[in-house]
Amino acid sequence: MSVRTLAFLLVIAQALLAGAIYRSVDAMGERATQRLAEDRLSLLSDTLQSTIDRFVAVPDIVGESRSIAGLLLAPTDPEARSRANAALERATREVGLAALYVLDDKGKALAASNWREPTSFVGHDYAFRPYFTQAMQNGRGRYYGVGVTTGQAGYFLSSRVRLDEGVSGVVVAKVDFTPLLESWTSGREHVLVSDADGIVFLSTDPALQYRPLGRLDAARSAEIRRELRYSNLSLEPVIGTDDWPAGQRATRIIDGTAWRMSVVTPWVGKGWAPAGAAALAVMASLVLILVLVTLRQRRARLAAERAAYLELEGRVQARTKDLAGALERLETEITERQRIDGELHRARDELVQAAKLAAMGKAFSGLAHEINQPLAALRTYLSSLRLLITRGAETDALANITVMEGAVQRLAGLTGDLRRLARRSDETSETIDLGDIARRVAELMKYRFADYGVALELDAPQGITLSGNANRLEQVVLNLVLNALDAVANAEDARVAVRVFKEDDRARLSVTDHGPGVPETERGRLFEPFFTTKEDGVGLGLAISYAIVREHGGTLEYERSGAGETRFLVSLPLSGDGKSPDTTPEQH
Numbered sequence: 292m293s294v295r296t297l298a299f300l301l302v303i304a305q306a307l308l309a310g311a312i313y314r315s316v317d318a319m320g321e322r323a324t325q326r327l328a329e330d331r332l333s334l335l336s337d338t339l340q341s342t343i344d345r346f347v348a349v350p351d352i353v354g355e356s357r358s359i360a361g362l363l364l365a366p367t368d369p370e371a372r373s374r375a376n377a378a379l380e381r382a383t384r385e386v387g388l389a390a391l392y393v394l395d396d397k398g399k400a401l402a403a404s405n406w407r408e409p410t411s412f413v414g415h416d417y418a419f420r421p422y423f424t425q426a427m428q429n430g431r432g433r434y435y436g437v438g439v440t441t442g443q444a445g446y447f448l449s450s451r452v453r454l455d456e457g458v459s460g461v462v463v464a465k466v467d468f469t470p471l472l473e474s475w476t477s478g479r480e481h482v483l484v485s486d487a488d489g490i491v492f493l494s495t496d497p498a499l500q501y502r503p504l505g506r507l508d509a510a511r512s513a514e515i516r517r518e519l520r521y522s523n524l525s526l527e528p529v530i531g532t533d534d535w536p537a538g539q540r541a542t543r544i545i546d547g548t549a550w551r552m553s554v555v556t557p558w559v560g561k562g563w564a565p566a567g568a569a570a571l572a573v574m575a576s577l578v579l580i581l582v583l584v585t586l587r588q589r590r591a592r593l594a595a596e597r598a599a600y601l602e603l604e605g606r607v608q609a610r611t612k613d614l615a616g617a618l619e620r621l622e623t624e625i626t627e628r629q630r631i632d633g634e635l636h637r638a639r640d641e642l643v644q645a646a647k648l649a650a651m652g653k654a655f656s657g658l659a660h661e662i663n664q665p666l667a668a669l670r671t672y673l674s675s676l677r678l679l680i681t682r683g684a685e686t687d688a689l690a691n692i693t694v695m696e697g698a699v700q701r702l703a704g705l706t707g708d709l710r711r712l713a714r715r716s717d718e719t720s721e722t723i724d725l726g727d728i729a730r731r732v733a734e735l736m737k738y739r740f741a742d743y744g745v746a747l748e749l750d751a752p753q754g755i756t757l758s759g760n761a762n763r764l765e766q767v768v769l770n771l772v773l774n775a776l777d778a779v780a781n782a783e784d785a786r787v788a789v790r791v792f793k794e795d796d797r798a799r800l801s802v803t804d805h806g807p808g809v810p811e812t813e814r815g816r817l818f819e820p821f822f823t824t825k826e827d828g829v830g831l832g833l834a835i836s837y838a839i840v841r842e843h844g845g846t847l848e849y850e851r852s853g854a855g856e857t858r859f860l861v862s863l864p865l866s867g868d869g870k871s872p873d874t875t876p877e878q879h
């Protein structure tokens with residue numbers, strides 16, 4: 292269903308709801324007003340009734356008094372009259388009547404409560420008044436009308452007095468409804484009381500007073516005028532439907548009279564009240580709809596959030612899987628890398644070995660001559676030994692043998708050194724004496740130095756020990772000494788100095804020569820692999836040495852002094868307390 296259709300249906304529903312609420316509240320108001328009107332009517336009619344009842348017995352009682360009887364018996368006696376006047380005046384005051392008076396059997400007023408006033412009834416003829424004729428005929432009369440003498444309206448209650456002496460008269464009490472009407476006027480409702488002819492004589496709305504509820508026929512109209520019921524008022528116009536005050540009307544006959552009382556109560560719950568209720572209901576339903584819509588939206592939002600959460604979770608899972616895959620690939624790569632590393636390591640070892648053999652080749656180039664010498668000596672001594680034995684010169688033969696043993700010893704030492712150096716170095720670490728290493732290298736190199744006519748100065752005290760691989764460190768020293776020899780090979784008075792010493796708590800080994808050194812421009816590349824300035828150079832010696840020293844936690848530095856000295860300085864951490872290791876030095 293589209294939003295527009297929904298809104299349209301909503302508006303229709305709201306209108307229907309408003310209509311229904313309006314109607315039911317309106318009906319409720321009407322019923323309440325009706326009940327109220329009936330209630331008010333019975334209350335107000337009771338007050339009218341009780342007002343009348345209060346005075347109903349008054350004329351009878353007054354008629355029985357002696358002063359009234361005395362007056363009727365002697366109507367012309369001024370004494371009797373003034374007594375009656377006084378009695379009537381007193382009674383009127385005490386009971387709260389408008390007036391009280393006595394008529395003779397011809398309808399003429401003999402005495403009255405208002406005898407002192409200019410509007411006194413005394414002497415007036417009221418024979419035309421229905422209350423006189425009714426009383427004379429039936430013993431009592433009831434009549435509402437406007438006073439002919441005073442001009443004031445009132446309710447006349449009359450009673451016939453019949454004396455044993457055959458004299459009769461009528462006592463009349465006039466009740467004033469003005470206070471009653473005033474009390475009604477102060478109320479919220481309108482009150483109308485009409486007489487037997489339908490003429491309104493009491494009305495809280497003055498505009499309706501003395502107007503008939505319906506059209507009077509001519510005969511009734513003439514009769515009313517004759518008896519001067521409402522003096523000479525016009526009694527017009529007729530009260531139309533529109534003249535009635537707005538509200539709920541309730542009507543009833545007042546007991547004991549031919550009067551009709553109508554009470555008009557203003558509408559309860561007409562107009563604004565049901566409209567307000569309808570508006571309130573619409574508003575309430577709108578609020579309800581709003582709440583429902585909000586709740587629905589909230590639910591939708593929660594569902595959307597949950598969906599988003601699930602999607603995110605899915606993504607996280609997928610991502611985790613990706614990561615796991617990536618991790619696996621990384622592991623494979625690491626394994627591969629390790630394999631390549633291993634290969635590199637092996638290749639590097641091969642290179643190191645090759646470089647070492649190359650260095651050894653150089654180192655031993657003078658060696659053949661050194662071996663030949665003891666061999667030639669041995670050969671000579673052997674032939675002379677054979678001769679001495681043949682001659683029996685035993686002592687000389689023994690001396691020859693001693694010399695030969697020396698030569699053999701020397702050869703054995705040389706081959707031992709060669710074997711040890713050519714050995715492929717392993718990764719083992721031991722306590723080594725740096726001085727021993729320097730000495731062994733010097734021993735190996737002495738023939739080559741001799742060949743080149745270069746002096747090798749060695750200052751290598753024992754006892755400077757460190758932890759490391761002797762074979763590898765020997766290779767470092769061999770490389771440095773060979774480079775130094777190359778640097779000074781063709782110089783005059785050439786010499787290379789190898790020194791082992793301790794400085795700043797580190798083991799140091801320096802190789803110094805007086806050669807040309809490394810050109811300033813090439814200094815940065817000195818330790819790079821394959822950097823060489825020699826025709827037959829490989830360029831690996833320094834790079835490998837640098838790496839070996841680093842592996843031992845040390846440094847390899849190149850220095851050039853102002854005095855034209857080239858110095859390569861190896862610094863290595865001392866082992867333990869730096870004392871000499873407890874090992875037997877190898878034989879040379």
Ligand code: ADP
Nearest residue numbers: 774775778808823824825828829830831832833
């Ligand atoms: P190679 O000796 O095979 O050239 P090295 O790595 O041992 O390889 O030496 C690299 C280069 O460093 C040499 O070619 C040389 O130019 C320079 N060099 C090394 N030691 C010295 C030195 N003592 N005096 C002058 N130059 C040196």
